[in-house]
Amino acid sequence: MTKKNDAAMVCFSGGQDSTTCLFWAKKHFARVEAVCFTYGQKHALEVEVARGIAERAGVPFQVLDVSLISQLDTNCSLTNSHIAMDETKPEDSYPNTFVPGRNMVFLTFAAILARGKGIHHLVTGVSEADYSGYPDCRDTFIRSLNVTLNLAMDDQFVLHTPLMNRDKSEVWELADELGVFDLVRNETLTCYNGIIADGCGHCPACQLRKAGLEKYLARRKK
Numbered sequence: 549m550t551k552k553n554d555a556a557m558v559c560f561s562g563g564q565d566s567t568t569c570l571f572w573a574k575k576h577f578a579r580v581e582a583v584c585f586t587y588g589q590k591h592a593l594e595v596e597v598a599r600g601i602a603e604r605a606g607v608p609f610q611v612l613d614v615s616l617i618s619q620l621d622t623n624c625s626l627t628n629s630h631i632a633m634d635e636t637k638p639e640d641s642y643p644n645t646f647v648p649g650r651n652m653v654f655l656t657f658a659a660i661l662a663r664g665k666g667i668h669h670l671v672t673g674v675s676e677a678d679y680s681g682y683p684d685c686r687d688t689f690i691r692s693l694n695v696t697l698n699l700a701m702d703d704q705f706v707l708h709t710p711l712m713n714r715d716k717s718e719v720w721e722l723a724d725e726l727g728v729f730d731l732v733r734n735e736t737l738t739c740y741n742g743i744i745a746d747g748c749g750h751c752p753a754c755q756l757r758k759a760g761l762e763k764y765l766a767r768r769k770k
Contacts, residue, residue: 588618716760
């Protein structure tokens, strides 16, 4: 349950999902702040994209460096330029775009930052309805981490996942309902190869984004 007089901290990358969540948070909370992370990602342009969108939205923006992640596991194609990116999910494992522990680290640092600001609501754009098989996008993980954060800091955080049960077409629909469809379509960076808007068209993130857009536009015409 959200309260309009509460504040929220959004984990914000400047992509389709987190941008939709940013404006969802602006609708539901009186005060919204955004935190973005550098973690050695090849598509680091997303940080500047996020900064620009946050400024346009009138939301305070902060960047945290957690690039140590990229040194701990060198088997991820998002942080190791020597690895070719999986464009489809392998049958017997996670795609090599999976960054182990990323959402756990992001949300933990976001909670520490939020606590110092008196903010107890955290918003993240993870979804288990339409994703690439990442274990840290599951609802069970979010619920578990919520309990852990509360115990670790003896506080009462609430983790919000407005996209958890929405497929990509429904994420587009929510952006439309929030009045930011054109902004999300033309100004966000979802592409793992660092190309704004429609992106490269063939990385996993672009494939999901495009398929969801086509599905939503077809439904909207009816």
